[in-house]
Amino acid sequence: MAFFTSEYECKLDAKGRLVLPAKIKANLPEASSNQLVAMKGFDSNLVLYTMPEFKKIQSKFIGLSEFDARQRKLKTNFFRRVVQVELDSAGRFLIPKAWLDHAKLEKQAMVIGTGNTIEIWNPEVYDQYMGTDDDFSDLAQEFLSE
Template sequence: MEKYQIVGIIIVFSGATNLQIDAKGRLAMPTRHRPQLQQQCCGRLVCTVDFQSRCLLLYPEDQWQVVAEKLMKLSDTQPIERAMKRMLLGHAQECNMDKNGRLLIPASLRTFAELDKAAVLIGQLNKFELWNEALWQQQLDDSMQALQSADLSDSQRLQDFSL
């Protein structure tokens, strides 16, 4: 089954991949995503923190521009909006794939996400999430519990996903 498809000009990323982070803080992007990242953004990604979870967000450069435009519209005087800007922009760093498909994840971002050796890369349509393996497993467990106890009929958008 294909792990990506082109929708307009956005390449859709999906799937979970277990990765190893080396002693220098590099990870190898999964081979199946490399051609698409080269096509979409010449291997240029922006890495930042997720302000709702203890993981990192990896955006292809063109998709980061969409986020940046939204952030520019937020207020610098409203505390929550300012906090979002500080978290996302203040931690954003360019991470370019090298010729071997590796990304160097800055130490400060690895510390935030508690990344050491074992990590999981999760495709999220227009971006990736990068998780510590143990934290990802806990997130999966928490998500499963939340979904099992939720009344999906409360949301019109979620009703479409009832199986």
């Protein structure tokens, strides 16, 4: 299983391509090292999944009922937010325009390893979202203390 950590400042080229940081790329599973799944995040960000990680989530959505309107709507909403991307020989991948717009990405990006996924943020949006170290401390106490 891939494990991603840390944060990296990256640049997008004029075509909307992003080079994955070497430390992130080195942790991609060999079997799917050039194929990733990009999803519009629930926040103003993008989330990258390795194929094995995405298949775990995909199986849950595939199991939803086609006959239940709410489940059908959830399934449609999920899959319309997802696109497969492929790394080229330089370790770059093209971010589709709608995904760039969703994450407010222009020239700069923050690439964040979040354990089993990779998040991509506009640096200013990321700073606002993350808040202060006090916020982090409060969240850790709320969710991790016994």
